[in-house]
Amino acid sequence: MAKLFVKNLRKVFGELEAVKGISFNVDEKETLCLLGPSGCGKTTTLRCIAGLEIPTSGEIYINSTLINDLPPQKRGIGLVFQDYAVFPHMTVYDNLAFGLQVRKMEKSKIDSKVKEIARLLDLENVLQRYAKRLSLSEIQRVAIGRAIAVDPEILLLDEPLSNLDARTREKMRTELKEIQMKVGITSVYVTHDQLEAMTLADRIAVMNNGLIEQIGKPSEIYDNPKTLFVARFIGTPSMNFIDCSFIEKNGKAIIDASEFYLDVSDISSIIKEKSTTSELILGCRSEDIIIETKKTSPDSIEVEVKFIENLGAKSIYHLGIGEKRILVKTHIIPGIKIGSKVWILFNKNKIHLFDKKTNLAII
Amino acid sequence: MNFKQILRYILLIIVALWTLGPVVWMISLSLKPPAEWYSANIIPKKLILDNYINLFNSSVPIGGTYFMTSIAEAITVPYINSLIIASISTVFAVLIGFCTAYGVSRYKAGGTFTLFFTLLTRMLPGATFVAPLLVYYSTFGLIDTHIGLILLYTAVTLTYAIWILKGYIDEIPLEWEEAALLEGAAPWTVITHVTFPLIRGGILASALFIFILNWTEFLFALVLSVTKAITLPVQISLYASAVGRMYGSQAACGLIATIPMVILGYTIQRYLVTGFTFGRVR
Numbered sequence: 001m002a003k004l005f006v007k008n009l010r011k012v013f014g015e016l017e018a019v020k021g022i023s024f025n026v027d028e029k030e031t032l033c034l035l036g037p038s039g040c041g042k043t044t045t046l047r048c049i050a051g052l053e054i055p056t057s058g059e060i061y062i063n064s065t066l067i068n069d070l071p072p073q074k075r076g077i078g079l080v081f082q083d084y085a086v087f088p089h090m091t092v093y094d095n096l097a098f099g100l101q102v103r104k105m106e107k108s109k110i111d112s113k114v115k116e117i118a119r120l121l122d123l124e125n126v127l128q129r130y131a132k133r134l135s136l137s138e139i140q141r142v143a144i145g146r147a148i149a150v151d152p153e154i155l156l157l158d159e160p161l162s163n164l165d166a167r168t169r170e171k172m173r174t175e176l177k178e179i180q181m182k183v184g185i186t187s188v189y190v191t192h193d194q195l196e197a198m199t200l201a202d203r204i205a206v207m208n209n210g211l212i213e214q215i216g217k218p219s220e221i222y223d224n225p226k227t228l229f230v231a232r233f234i235g236t237p238s239m240n241f242i243d244c245s246f247i248e249k250n251g252k253a254i255i256d257a258s259e260f261y262l263d264v265s266d267i268s269s270i271i272k273e274k275s276t277t278s279e280l281i282l283g284c285r286s287e288d289i290i291i292e293t294k295k296t297s298p299d300s301i302e303v304e305v306k307f308i309e310n311l312g313a314k315s316i317y318h319l320g321i322g323e324k325r326i327l328v329k330t331h332i333i334p335g336i337k338i339g340s341k342v343w344i345l346f347n348k349n350k351i352h353l354f355d356k357k358t359n360l361a362i363i
Numbered sequence: 364m365n366f367k368q369i370l371r372y373i374l375l376i377i378v379a380l381w382t383l384g385p386v387v388w389m390i391s392l393s394l395k396p397p398a399e400w401y402s403a404n405i406i407p408k409k410l411i412l413d414n415y416i417n418l419f420n421s422s423v424p425i426g427g428t429y430f431m432t433s434i435a436e437a438i439t440v441p442y443i444n445s446l447i448i449a450s451i452s453t454v455f456a457v458l459i460g461f462c463t464a465y466g467v468s469r470y471k472a473g474g475t476f477t478l479f480f481t482l483l484t485r486m487l488p489g490a491t492f493v494a495p496l497l498v499y500y501s502t503f504g505l506i507d508t509h510i511g512l513i514l515l516y517t518a519v520t521l522t523y524a525i526w527i528l529k530g531y532i533d534e535i536p537l538e539w540e541e542a543a544l545l546e547g548a549a550p551w552t553v554i555t556h557v558t559f560p561l562i563r564g565g566i567l568a569s570a571l572f573i574f575i576l577n578w579t580e581f582l583f584a585l586v587l588s589v590t591k592a593i594t595l596p597v598q599i600s601l602y603a604s605a606v607g608r609m610y611g612s613q614a615a616c617g618l619i620a621t622i623p624m625v626i627l628g629y630t631i632q633r634y635l636v637t638g639f640t641f642g643r644v645r
Binding site: 050073075077078082085098099102103150 | 536
């Protein structure tokens with residue numbers, strides 16, 4: 001089993017600096033997800049690891065071996081492509097056997113290996129079929145099977161679910177997770193879908209604009225976003241952001257959002273220490289806000305219901321306070337209609353504050 | 364049947380007659396005795412096979428003394444020559460064309476000018492460079508040799524192979540080749556195991572097209588071959604000369620010459636339709 005180390009990887013295409021010096025490592029049997037919007041450099045990073053692009057600078061190691069100068073076919077890396085790239089002129093059997101055949105392995109060994117992979121991925125019944133007669137799920141499994149048939153040290157997956165419709169994607173995501181648990185291989189998974197990243201990754205590296213914004217366990221990324229970008233990118237609906245300023249008066253520290261304020265005396269020292277400006281952004285996830293039908297605490301804030309999105313079991317309440325909009329996701333509260341006056345209460349343990357200048361998280 | 368349909372059928376019949384006319388005329392001519400060559404009847408009054416038999420008869424002057432022409436050679440040698448020269452130069456053109464097209468398509472080899480440059484050879488009428496070629500060929504002793512014609516045919520048809528095959532290679536998603544690379548295949552193995560089989564339709568299409576060009580080429584063969592490397596089109600032309608006109612044998616020879624083309628075209632046609640979309644998800 002192998003570990004992967006990427007150090008200060010940079011890749012420049014002409015004028016465009018696609019990857020601006022990123023470092024990360026992937027542990028044995030770990031799945032690291034590179035998550036980010038399109039054009040953030042995640043696929044380029046993957047292609048550099050695979051050897052399909054030559055890094056402008058930086059080093060890539062598998063265990064202690066520097067693989068920068070190795071051609072792709074000698075790196076021991078398997079790659080599952082975005083559109084799977086299953087060879088259309090070969091049967092499933094030949095697709096799975098391709099890598100073994102070019103390695104000049106004995107026929108009997110190839111046969112047993114192909115059968116083993118087919119059993120693992122439930123492809124035994126379609127071994128003699130051509131790609132055009134396979135279902136999407138089968139094509140995906142062939143692509144994965146072909147990539148792991150040659151026992152790669154590292155498995156790379158480049159947005160393998162992005163071309164599918166929502167329902168198939170959901171099904172294949174679970175399938176992929178099951179395969180991953182069965183196979184247990186060091187892998188790097190590239191996606192722009194946070195749900196995929198959350199489900200499949202042991203750790204997530206959120207990328208933006210050629211840089212890694214934050215790297216950590218899915219729960220860490222979700223609960224403690226380190227930058228404004230990560231906070232905005234992760235979570236559906238997106239986190240509520242409210243421009244505010246930090247004010248101290250009468251021995252009290254408050255966050256003033258003009259329409260309302262929050263008492264933050266207990267964390268004022270942290271804010272003062274970490275912020276570079278008094279202009280802050282308050283962030284709170286839509287499920288960390290409580291809606292009340294009557295005022296229960298001095299911190300309750302009066303708002304008006306502007307719109308209700310019914311999701312079935314839950315609803316997203318679009319609440320208006322002055323010009324600001326706050327989204328709250330909660331169970332359906334009977335009696336609340338568009339236009340009703342309600343009160344909201346921020347869960348103070350779950351609020352986030354970001355420095356407006358540096359975009360970094362304060363708490 | 365309405366008026367539109369009738370009109371459509373009439374048009375189809377006109378086109379069919381227009382294309383089939385010469386063929387029918389050739390068949391008719393090849394079965395007629397010399398006395399009927401100049402008459403307009405399609406069905407011969409007297410059916411003969413002499414025109415065909417004479418083609419393989421080198422010792423007797425064709426058509427008897429009255430219709431004797433400048434040649435009396437059997438078509439066996441030109442026929443074999445044509446087969447050898449046309450097929451070898453087709454194989455050369457397609458193979459070299461494939462490699463060039465691959466380089467141009469995948470690595471932008473030679474920049475944008477390469478493709479245009481290869482086409483330049485076809486922008487001049489052949490007649491303009493056949494004279495200088497004659498000089499070169501006589502210097503190098505290539506006149507009336509198979510290799511001389513093979514080299515020339517390869518050179519002038521190469522550009523078609525490049526252009527046709529580049530189109531096909533461009534259609535192959537790079538991921539297929541990259542996937543093969545990552546499976547551990549060396550670049551050359553990727554080409555032989557993935558790219559080449561995938562563009563089989565293109566290979567056959569360009570091969571057929573180039574073979575037709577080579578098979579029917581007349582001008583270069585006329586100037587650069589005499590007897591040893593003489594090809595069928597030149598042979599066909601020899602049946603009508605200033606001395607005499609052997610229209611019956613000429614037609615028969617023309618018909619026999621089309622046989623390989625018909626067989627080849629018929630066997631290949633089902634490979635000519637290809638699609639690249641299968642196997643991909645998009």
